[in-house]
Each structure stands twice: as C-alpha cells, then as structure tokens.
Amino acid sequence: MMGVRKREALRSLVLTALAIFVMFIILFPPVYYIFIVSVTPGSTLATTKLELIPPHNASLDSYREVLFGFTGGSEISENFTGGTIEGTAQIQNGKLYVTNGKLIGKVKYGLHGAEVRGTSVKGGVRGRLGHDREPKVQRKS
Amino acid sequence: MKKTTTIALFLILPGMAAFLFFNLWPIVYSIYLAFTNAQLGNFPVQAPQAPKLTFVGLENFRWILSDSKFRSAFLWTWVFVVTSVTLKVLAGIFLSLLYNSRYVKGKMIYRSLLIIPPWALPLLFSVTVWRFMFDPIFGPVNHVLKSLGGVHTLPNWINDPTWAFVALNIIEVWLAYPPFMITVITAALQSVPDTLVEAAIIDGANYWQRIRHVVLPIVGKPIAFATILTSAASFQYFMVPYIYNAGLFEDKFILLYGFRKAFGGATPHYGRAAAVMIIATLVLAVYMYVNVKITRLQEGAKG
Numbered sequence: 001m002m003g004v005r006k007r008e009a010l011r012s013l014v015l016t017a018l019a020i021f022v023m024f025i026i027l028f029p030p031v032y033y034i035f036i037v038s039v040t041p042g043s044t045l046a047t048t049k050l051e052l053i054p055p056h057n058a059s060l061d062s063y064r065e066v067l068f069g070f071t072g073g074s075e076i077s078e079n080f081t082g083g084t085i086e087g088t089a090q091i092q093n094g095k096l097y098v099t100n101g102k103l104i105g106k107v108k109y110g111l112h113g114a115e116v117r118g119t120s121v122k123g124g125v126r127g128r129l130g131h132d133r134e135p136k137v138q139r140k141s
Numbered sequence: 142m143k144k145t146t147t148i149a150l151f152l153i154l155p156g157m158a159a160f161l162f163f164n165l166w167p168i169v170y171s172i173y174l175a176f177t178n179a180q181l182g183n184f185p186v187q188a189p190q191a192p193k194l195t196f197v198g199l200e201n202f203r204w205i206l207s208d209s210k211f212r213s214a215f216l217w218t219w220v221f222v223v224t225s226v227t228l229k230v231l232a233g234i235f236l237s238l239l240y241n242s243r244y245v246k247g248k249m250i251y252r253s254l255l256i257i258p259p260w261a262l263p264l265l266f267s268v269t270v271w272r273f274m275f276d277p278i279f280g281p282v283n284h285v286l287k288s289l290g291g292v293h294t295l296p297n298w299i300n301d302p303t304w305a306f307v308a309l310n311i312i313e314v315w316l317a318y319p320p321f322m323i324t325v326i327t328a329a330l331q332s333v334p335d336t337l338v339e340a341a342i343i344d345g346a347n348y349w350q351r352i353r354h355v356v357l358p359i360v361g362k363p364i365a366f367a368t369i370l371t372s373a374a375s376f377q378y379f380m381v382p383y384i385y386n387a388g389l390f391e392d393k394f395i396l397l398y399g400f401r402k403a404f405g406g407a408t409p410h411y412g413r414a415a416a417v418m419i420i421a422t423l424v425l426a427v428y429m430y431v432n433v434k435i436t437r438l439q440e441g442a443k444g
Contacts, residue, residue: 008244015244022239023251029315030270031258033281037273 038062175201175415184411201416214398218376225313226372232314233322241330260320268384271312305389312381322367329363365436376425395421
C-alpha cells in the first residue's frame with residue numbers, strides 16, 4: 001500500500017514538474033521575453049547575450065516614457081542624418097543628449113527629405129543610437 | 142398572401158438587405174472581377190491612357206495557372222498545411238493529455254496561463270516579437286543554439302526560405318495550439334466517461350493502451366473536426382508570413398501571392414488577384430467537403 005502511494009506521489013511530482021517545464025518553454029517565447037525586453041534599457045537590447053532574468057541594470061524607463069512621455073526636454077522625431085551637432089552633448093545609455101547647442105543637417109520630413117539649418121536647442125533634446133552606432137536624433141512634434 | 146406573411150417579409154427585409162450587401166455582394170463582385178482585365182488604370186476609375194475594363198473570359202485563370210510563382214505558392218501552401226497541422230495536432234494532443242492528467246497539481250492554473258496569452262496578445266504584436274526572437278544576430282533563438290554548441294552556421298530565420306518556413310511553422314503552432322486545439326481536445330477528453338477508463342484499468346490495460354483503445358476513439362471526432370478547421374486556417378495563411386517577411390513568402394503562400402498580385406508590384410492586377418482567390422476558395426471547399434466525408438463528421442448531425 002505504501003509502495004503504491006509512493007509511486008503515485010512520485011508520478012505526480014514528475015508530471016507536475018514536466019507540466020511546469022513545458023509551460024515555461026511555451027510561455028518564454030514571447031510572453032516572458034516581452035517582459036524582459038520591456039525592463040531592459042534600450043541601449044542594451046542589441047546584445048548577443050541571452051538574459052533569462054531581468055538584467056542588473058533593469059529600468060522602468062520604457063514604461064515611464066509610454067505612460068508619461070519623454071520628460072528630459074524636447075525630443076526630435078524625424079531621422080536626423082548626415083549633420084553636425086554643435087554645443088554640449090553627451091551619450092547616456094545609448095541615447096544622445098544635447099543640452100544646449102545647434103543641429104545642422106538633413107532630416108526626413110514628409111515624403112522628401114528637408115534641409116534643417118541651425119535648429120537651436122534649448123533645454124535639451126534627445127536622440128537614439130542606431131545599430132550602426134551613428135547618432136540619429138529625433139524630434140517629437 | 143397572408144397579412145402575417147407580408148409583415149414577416151417586411152420585418153426581415155433590413156436583415157436581408159444587410160446580408161446581401163455585406164456578404165453576398167463582395168463575393169459576386171470578386172467573381173465578376175476575376176473575368177475582367179481590372180488593373181490599376183481602369184479600376185475602380187478609368188484613366189484616359191489605360192486599357193478599357195473589359196470581359197476577358199478565362200484569361201486570368203489561364204495566366205495564373207501558367208505562372209510558376211502561383212504553382213510554387215500552391216505547392217508550398219499544401220506543404221505548410223501538412224507540416225503545421227501535424228505539429229498543431231500532435232502538440233494539442235500532448236498538451237491536452239498532460240494538462241488533463243489527474244497527477245498534475247494545479248493544472249487549471251497552468252491551462253489558463255497557457256491559453257490566455259496567445260489568445261489575448263494581438264497577432265501583429267506576437268508575430269513582431271517572434272520576428273525579433275528569430276533575428277539571426279540579436280534574437281534569443283540563435284543565442285540558445287550558439288550556447289548549445291555544435292552548430293557551425295547559425296540559421297538565418299528571417300531571410301533563408303527553408304529556415305524561415307520552419308520558423309513560420311513554430312510560430313503557427315504557438316499561435317494555434319492553445320486557443321483552439323487545447324480547448325477542443327481538452328473539452329473532448331473531459332467528456333470521456335471515468336467508468337470506461339476504470340473498466341480498462343480493471344481489465345489490466347496500461348496507460349498507453351487506455352489512451353489508444355479507450356480515449357482516442359472517443360475524442361477522435363472532435364480532433365478530426367479541429368484538424369479540418371485548423372487545416373483550412375493554415376491554407377488561408379496570410380497575416381503571419383505577411384508581417385514576418387512578405388517578400389520572401391510571396392511564392393510560398395497562395396493568399397499572399399494573390400494579395401501581392403492585387404496590391405504589390407508596379408501594375409496591380411485586380412482581375413488576376415480575384416482569380417487566385419476563386420481558385421483558393423474552390424480548392425478549400427473541395428478539400429473540406431472530402432475531409433468531412435472521410436471522417437464522417439456529418440453522421441449524427443441529421444435529425
């Protein structure tokens with residue numbers, strides 16, 4: 001009798017463990033992965049390392065930005081290509097912050113590119129770094 | 142005509158009008174287009190330089206059937222139906238048996254966790270995330286393969302036709318197993334009377350014998366029903382390959398081929414696209430009719 005109970009308990013343990021394992025295998029892509037990506041800073045997304053637990057530098061920046069918008073100044077949303085930035089700028093977590101200066105170059109605007117000359121920056125703008133690590137400054141209208 | 146009949150006809154008139162306009166009219170109009178040379182320039186508005194919109198008989202069908210891309214799309218669509226449906230059914234049966242087992246503790250929680258996310262997540266969102274997961278450089282799938290070792294060349298899941306096709310199968314199984322297969326098969330499993338299983342145990346049947354000779358014959362029809370419906374869905378596969386890599390799969394999926402014929406390329410040809418849709422509909426109708434006959438699903442449905 002005890003042997004039968006022991007066997008039943010062992011079977012239950014093995015099948016429950018299998019059920020949890022299979023559930024994890026199925027839910028990891030993409031449900032859990034979405035969560036991991038959502039708390040990973042944008043600059044570290046393009047990595048060749050697989051993070052199974054939230055990274056040490058996990059942040060809620062993505063949630064904050066979606067819910068409240070970017071609060072670090074104005075944001076440029078057109079793709080800024082082939083231009084120069086004059087003034088004070090720094091890169092933090094893969095994002096380019098210009099605190100006081102001038103953007104000179106071409107931006108994508110509407111269907112055709114448009115030339116932007118001498119856009120003054122006051123209070124700070126922010127851009128992103130693409131895969132090619134070239135700064136792409138974006139302005140949010 | 143009786144007064145009550147007249148009133149009844151009058152009352153169903155709005156419903157009939159809505160049905161004819163929203164359901165029947167698009168079908169009739171598509172059939173009409175399939176026999177014309179409708180293309181950009183003469184449809185829906187006639188441009189001065191464009192050829193006139195005329196009736197061309199079976200010309201569109203002749204053109205489509207002689208197009209190698211259509212034949213490739215037709216063949217690959219069936220390959221996808223076979224592979225994806227086999228995987229979906231096997232995954233559905235395995236998961237339903239596992240999460241219906243009396244030995245699994247907390248199975249209702251696992252079942253809910255498995256069923257809700259793929260159902261609740263918008264398709265566009267799920268496929269975009271899957272696409273990122275299959276990214277050849279940054280995607281976690283290749284990270285895992287790399288860390289497992291033994292893989293010399295990591296597969297290009299996005300741009301290589303074969304690997305992208307495998308990826309689509311995986312995505313399809315993930316998208317389809319819980320909302321549909323698990324629900325149908327679990328419902329069927331729960332309808333298996335305990336007395337039959339207990340009788341089989343008393344007769345000395347082991348687990349596999351009980352599954353093979355008691356459970357599967359009872360759940361066979363619901364599984365056949367789910368298989369036919371899911372294979373029809375696989376045949377009409379469009380959204381996932383379109384989001385994943387529309388250009389690569391243009392000659393792999395019949396509906397994507399039809400869509401690209403209508404809205405892609407330099408000269409969209411609506412007549413040919415409509416012909417593709419009619420061929421697809423007819424093939425699917427025949428396929429479903431034959432399957433329903435083979436599996437005898439209609440038995441017992443007639444009063």
